[in-house]
Structures are given as C-alpha cells and as structure tokens.
Amino acid sequence: MKDFLPYRNLYVGSIEILKAVFLENKYTDKEIEKCFKRNKQWGSRDRGFVAELIYECVRWKRLINYASGNSLEQKNYWKFIATWMIINDAEIPDLDEFKSLRINREKVKKNFRDAHRNPAIEQSVSEELKALGLQQLPERFWKEIQVMNQPAPAILRTNTLVNSRSELIKKLKKENVEVKPLQKFPEALVLAEKENIFLTQAFKDGSFEMQDASSQQVAHFCEVKPGMRVADACAGAGGKSLHLSALMENKGQIISMDIYEWKLKELKRRAKRNHSHNVQIKFIESSKTIKRFHQSFDRVLIDAPCTGIGILGRNPDAKYKIDFSFFDRVLREQKEILRNYAEMVKKEGLLIYATCSIFPAENKQQVQAFLEENQNFEFVEDRMLWPSETGYDGFYMAKMRRLKG
Structure with missing residues (x-):
C-alpha cells in the first residue's frame, strides 16, 4: 500500500x-x-x-x-x-x-x-x-x-466438480489473480497476494473455496468413495462436506448435520454454488435425530467443537477467549458428541474424529478414552499437524473402525 x-x-x-x-x-x-x-x-x-x-x-x-x-x-x-x-x-x-x-x-x-x-x-x-x-x-x-502469531496464508481449494487445478489457475489468471499450487496438496492453491477473490467470476461459478491446507487433509483422511453414505456430523457451514462431495464425484449421499440451523442455511447456499448435488442438510433437533441414523453410515466425520487453538493464525481473537472454564466445557462436549454420534457408524464403517486444536486433551486423549469405553471400535490411525512443521493450521484427526454392533 x-x-x-x-x-x-x-x-x-x-x-x-x-x-x-x-x-x-x-x-x-x-x-x-x-x-x-x-x-x-x-x-x-x-x-x-x-x-x-x-x-x-x-x-x-x-x-x-x-x-x-x-x-x-x-x-x-x-x-x-x-x-x-x-x-x-x-x-x-x-x-x-x-x-x-x-x-x-x-x-x-x-x-x-x-x-x-x-x-x-x-x-x-x-x-x-x-x-x-x-x-x-x-x-x-x-x-x-x-x-x-504470523498471518495465515490465503489458501484455495479447487472444486474438482467444476474444474481441475490447472484449469482453475488459468481461470484466475484471466481475472488477474495469481496463484501457486501447493505440491503436497492435490487441490490446494496459495494466493500470491491477499485480495478479495470473492468478487471473481471463478468464485461465483463455484470453481473454488477458501480452505486451509491442513483442513483440506481431513476429507482425504476419511477415505470416501463414490456411492458411499457419509455423515458430516458437525458440519457447520460445510467446508468439509463440500470437499467430501467432490471426492465422491457427486455420487452417493452426504448428510450434513448441525445443531445450528443458520449454519446449515449457509451450507445449502454454498452447496448450490459448488454444484454439490449429493449434499443434504439435517438440523439436529434432539438426540432422536441421531438415533434415527443408528448404524446407517459408511463414514461418520466428527469435526468436533474445540478451543480453536490450532487456527490462531486466522482467528487471533481466540487467544483471549480460551481459558480453563471454556477448555473444560469443550472437553465435556467432545466426549458426549463422540459417544452419541459414533452410534451412526455401520459395521466395518469408519469413524473420523477431527479438531483444529493442538492440545492432547482434545485429541489423542479423547480418542483413547472413547476406545476404552467402546470395545466395538478399533483404532486405525491418527495424524497430528503442527503449525511449526507445516506452516499451516494446527489439526488433529483420528480414524476408528466399528467391529460389531
């Protein structure tokens, strides 16, 4: 400037x-x-x-x-x-x-x-x-x-339902937006300069979404395939639902759930722009909503509410909101969500638990406690993405398989 x-x-x-x-x-x-x-x-x-x-x-x-x-x-x-x-x-x-x-x-x-x-x-x-x-x-x-404490880079996720990454690069270049591909992330592009890309025709056409590189790994971690039935149990405004839809090539079914109806309305709008036709929204009115889906899904993604400590680069105000009281409340909520929402996974299906936190109590320790209480699930693998090692948001993800009813 x-x-x-x-x-x-x-x-x-x-x-x-x-x-x-x-x-x-x-x-x-x-x-x-x-x-x-x-x-x-x-x-x-x-x-x-x-x-x-x-x-x-x-x-x-x-x-x-x-x-x-x-x-x-x-x-x-x-x-x-x-x-x-x-x-x-x-x-x-x-x-x-x-x-x-x-x-x-x-x-x-x-x-x-x-x-x-x-x-x-x-x-x-x-x-x-x-x-x-x-x-x-x-x-x-x-x-x-x-x-x-450094500003987070502006990362785009190519919507492969609309275009390939190389095609998106060409589209953006025509609109004088310079981007560079991130080699280890198949759909990711980083903006050369921060600018208002939401005004571009490419965005209006659903060619891309803004999504951090670490966050983009979650949908891949779910190992989804076209034709599967998948639940995004804490969908929010739907960034991961939309990515799952692209990986499933619009085939199969994604039920995007949340306890906040206004977030689901935003997801519905975004899904239309993204041409994600296999995404259906479901407002969680009560525990009965979850019970109706007992053992119904090949994959259940729980992108759990958390402290958000891993995304301070883009949400710096969180530094002053996180305290012990908030932390304890989050831990209780995560434990309850894991216990209840796991019931939606069918036999041999996968339960994926993810947070944008780097605190062990919200991550590995929650998974270990869940597995101790639920012998019908087995641990498959987990992954911790440290900001100091990746340069992107801090994320944790764990994968568990249901063995029996």
Missing part, C-alpha cells in the same frame, strides 16, 4: 471494530464485515488497510497495550493504534487525535524491548492461556504460538 494515506474515517471505523472485539468479545472477522457494510463507499485499498490494521492490533493486543503504558485500561484507542505504528516504525498521521497524544516514542520502544522478559506479553497471550498451554504442551507451546 505504498503512497496510500489513510484518512480519519478509516481510523474511526477501526476503533469501533476494536471496541467490539476487546470490550464485547465479538469475533474479528464478523465485525470487520459489519463495518464494511456500513461504509460501502470505502474502496479496496481502504478495506485492505482496515483489515490489516485490525488483525495486527488483535493479534498483538497484549504486547501493544504493554508498550503503550496500558492504553486500553485508559480507554485510549488512538494511543493504542499510535503505539502499534511506533512499534512498526511507521509515521503517525497528521490528525488531531494523534497530535494531542504527546506520546514518548523512546518510552514505547523501551517497553517493547522489555516485553521479551515475559513470553506471555511478548507473544501476546493471556495468563490463563499461557498456563493452559504449558500444561498441555510444556515442550512446544511457545514454539507453536510463535508460528501461529
């Missing part, structure tokens, strides 16, 4: 977003989206500036606040943003709100240097997340956090 001079309203809008995220515990991406809808006159560079500023401020919230002398406690968001600029050796704009601050640059720089004495401040995580992380991953927590 060389030669781009942000004007006052961009900072005013950014502060509104930060207040919603920091004070009301709202989600960063949703608040940015709302702000853009309120300010339709903003151009692409305006939006790009605001999005980058917000994500950096959320990602480094604790560090910036420390360097600023606790500007957030003073409810001074202009000072908070100015501190971010000083840390990044950027020029502070010639606006009255900034000029009235009288910030001591040297003091800010000194505070910034001193932050390395406390890794929780330096890596901008809460004290509770620090304690939880060191409890779960004493040897590698800080290593993983350092990697996830």
Whole structure:
C-alpha cells in the first residue's frame, strides 16, 4: 500500500471494530464485515488497510497495550493504534487525535524491548492461556504460538466438480489473480497476494473455496468413495462436506448435520454454488435425530467443537477467549458428541474424529478414552499437524473402525 494515506474515517471505523472485539468479545472477522457494510463507499485499498490494521492490533493486543503504558485500561484507542505504528516504525498521521497524544516514542520502544522478559506479553497471550498451554504442551507451546502469531496464508481449494487445478489457475489468471499450487496438496492453491477473490467470476461459478491446507487433509483422511453414505456430523457451514462431495464425484449421499440451523442455511447456499448435488442438510433437533441414523453410515466425520487453538493464525481473537472454564466445557462436549454420534457408524464403517486444536486433551486423549469405553471400535490411525512443521493450521484427526454392533 505504498503512497496510500489513510484518512480519519478509516481510523474511526477501526476503533469501533476494536471496541467490539476487546470490550464485547465479538469475533474479528464478523465485525470487520459489519463495518464494511456500513461504509460501502470505502474502496479496496481502504478495506485492505482496515483489515490489516485490525488483525495486527488483535493479534498483538497484549504486547501493544504493554508498550503503550496500558492504553486500553485508559480507554485510549488512538494511543493504542499510535503505539502499534511506533512499534512498526511507521509515521503517525497528521490528525488531531494523534497530535494531542504527546506520546514518548523512546518510552514505547523501551517497553517493547522489555516485553521479551515475559513470553506471555511478548507473544501476546493471556495468563490463563499461557498456563493452559504449558500444561498441555510444556515442550512446544511457545514454539507453536510463535508460528501461529504470523498471518495465515490465503489458501484455495479447487472444486474438482467444476474444474481441475490447472484449469482453475488459468481461470484466475484471466481475472488477474495469481496463484501457486501447493505440491503436497492435490487441490490446494496459495494466493500470491491477499485480495478479495470473492468478487471473481471463478468464485461465483463455484470453481473454488477458501480452505486451509491442513483442513483440506481431513476429507482425504476419511477415505470416501463414490456411492458411499457419509455423515458430516458437525458440519457447520460445510467446508468439509463440500470437499467430501467432490471426492465422491457427486455420487452417493452426504448428510450434513448441525445443531445450528443458520449454519446449515449457509451450507445449502454454498452447496448450490459448488454444484454439490449429493449434499443434504439435517438440523439436529434432539438426540432422536441421531438415533434415527443408528448404524446407517459408511463414514461418520466428527469435526468436533474445540478451543480453536490450532487456527490462531486466522482467528487471533481466540487467544483471549480460551481459558480453563471454556477448555473444560469443550472437553465435556467432545466426549458426549463422540459417544452419541459414533452410534451412526455401520459395521466395518469408519469413524473420523477431527479438531483444529493442538492440545492432547482434545485429541489423542479423547480418542483413547472413547476406545476404552467402546470395545466395538478399533483404532486405525491418527495424524497430528503442527503449525511449526507445516506452516499451516494446527489439526488433529483420528480414524476408528466399528467391529460389531
């Protein structure tokens, strides 16, 4: 964004977003989206500036606040943003709100240097997340956090129901969008530069979806084949359902379930755009919904609710939402979902459990506890994807086979 001079309203809008995220515990991406809808006159560079500023401020919230002398406690968001600029050796704009601050640059720089004495401040995580992380991953927590404190790359997944990866590359090139294939991931492409690709004709035609490279491995891990009957038991907005549909070549049946009806409505819309005709949505009204599908599926994917610690690169606000209370609640929910939803797997069928967490208690330990209580399932294999090793989101996936009724 060389030669781009942000004007006052961009900072005013950014502060509104930060207040919603920091004070009301709202989600960063949703608040940015709302702000853009309120300010339709903003151009692409305006939006790009605001999005980058917000994500950096959320990602480094604790560090910036420390360097600023606790500007957030003073409810001074202009000072908070100015501190971010000083840390990044950027020029502070010639606006009255900034000029009235009288910030001591040297003091800010000194505070910034001193932050390395406390890794929780330096890596901008809460004290509770620090304690939880060191409890779960004493040897590698800080290593993983350092990697996830970098912005996540923008990855596309080719929709092979519509086009091959090489065909998609050509389509996007015609629309002046440069992408590069990721060699170890058959459908994945990485954007050379972050831009709003949702405006492209290729996206409108269902040629691709946005999906991290690690997340793309889950559908492949399920070992689906055309003609199978598959349940995506915690489907959400359906990213993995759509990938499964492509791998099954639109043959067979995918029942995409969730307890949130609004997510399933979004999935229905996406499935239509993706030409995924074998996806059917099913709202989980009660436990009876699951019982009706007793031993009905060749594959049951449980993409379980989790802390989301593995996707901090794209959801940095999660760093301040994860605490012991939330963690314990998630563990109980995962255990209950595994116990109940496993009943839908038919004999010799596969149960796939996945999370976007890197905490053992949510992953391997949940699987081990399930297998101890359910002798009619056997462990097949599991896979742990560490951000520090892959450069992508942290994911866990495990595969179990039903032996008998």
